């Protein structure tokens with residue numbers, strides 16, 4: 001039987017590769033930086049250019065599809081996931097890395113229908129690694145199948161996490177308290193690639209056992225979630241329940257045992273959800 005979304009997936013791979021070329025060129029010539037919500041929430045013209053490139057090209061081919069894009073939401077678009085086919089785009093996951101030429105930068109494209117992930121593309125464009133997954137069809141890197149690690153012992157694991165862009169002292173204290181608990185289990189190592197999408201692809205590749213973070217956005221994790229689950233991994237909320245992509249909290253692990261070990265150590269908190277409507281402005 002032919003795959004209903006094969007055409008769309010082929011387009012996602014092609015446009016991610018083209019976007020990656022644009023990112024690589026910009027890395028040589030143009031890394032002028034602007035800020036969004038704070039002095040450490042960075043954006044560049046390349047983030048905006050890549051998102052426009054992806055949205056325009058998809059719109060031409062699939063005019064009825066919808067979008068959730070990081071830079072479009074920053075510009076005031078809503079962040080609602082409906083049953084309509086929706087492309088969830090992070091044009092550059094790892095903008096801070098990009099600005100500093102730290103070599104982990106990804107273009108992330110997730111595709112959802114009826115709120116279910118159908119396919120995913122994460123292009124780690126400086127490593128030239130194209131991660132793909134199709135629901136029920138497995139996960140791949142440059143065409144090679146991916147499989148999570150079979151490690152069951154958290155003490156023999158590497159755990160990835162990030163510090164995010166929230167510098168609110170209470171949140172930072174919780175982030176450090178969780179990190180301290182996990183380090184002292186002890187685990188064999190803690191790593192940060194600087195991009196949620198690549199951290200999750202490392203879980204899918206079996207290089208790290210798990211990744212967790214509070215503060216991610218839906219566009220950081222929408223694509224890589226399918227890559228992890230199709231590589232045999234699990235997704236969980238930091239409190240142990242089902243993951244909710246809009247909640248800004250995630251554990252992506254090789255198996256439930258490792259994920260549940262992390263749940264016990266993480267001091268959870270709840271950032272403002274991605275699907276919270278912006279405050280109403282009254283024009284009297």
Ligand SMILES: O=P(O)(O)OC[C@@]1(O)O[C@H](CO)[C@@H](O)[C@@H]1O
Nearest residue numbers: 093094095162194195196215216
């Ligand atoms: O802003 P960007 O570069 O797309 O997102 C990158 C990032 O800061 O977002 C997450 C936290 O929001 C982190 O996991 C990751 O490092």
Ligand SMILES: [Mg+2]
Nearest residue numbers: 090093094220
């Ligand atoms: Mg991101």
Ligand SMILES: [Mg+2]
Nearest residue numbers: 070090092093
């Ligand atoms: Mg981004």
